[in-house]
Amino acid sequence: MTQSMVAITQADCTGCDLCISHCPFEALLPLSFTPQNLRKRPVVVVESRCVGCLSCIGSCPTDALFEISLPPSANESPLRESTLVLEVLEIPRWSKGGVGVA
Ligand code: SF4
Numbered sequence: 001m002t003q004s005m006v007a008i009t010q011a012d013c014t015g016c017d018l019c020i021s022h023c024p025f026e027a028l029l030p031l032s033f034t035p036q037n038l039r040k041r042p043v044v045v046v047e048s049r050c051v052g053c054l055s056c057i058g059s060c061p062t063d064a065l066f067e068i069s070l071p072p073s074a075n076e077s078p079l080r081e082s083t084l085v086l087e088v089l090e091i092p093r094w095s096k097g098g099v100g101v102a
């Protein structure tokens, strides 16, 4: 049995942000900057927060979100030794002006 996770086809991500509020674990967040080759900063998966619940999959109007399977052994998981640190914007949920959803 493998563990699921979500990934984003960046070429299909318009940066609309619709998926952000569909993740209960705040694992979908926008980059804090716009890469030079893009017109809008994309949303990325913060891998260390994604539990593979797949709640977000149907929220993307361009079908940019898709399921991936992690290796069955934690010893082989890319997350185990991950040193990837993404510069992302935290989205306020319940504070004044927040999106108001978990
Ligand atoms: S809903 Fe889809 S297109 Fe919009 S930000 Fe999320 S992944 Fe990108």
Ligand code: SF4
Residues within 6 Å of the ligand: 005, 006, 022, 023, 024, 025, 026, 027, 028, 045, 049, 050, 051, 052, 053, 054, 055, 056, 057
């Ligand atoms: S699979 Fe679940 S935890 Fe992972 S990004 Fe989607 S909603 Fe968030």
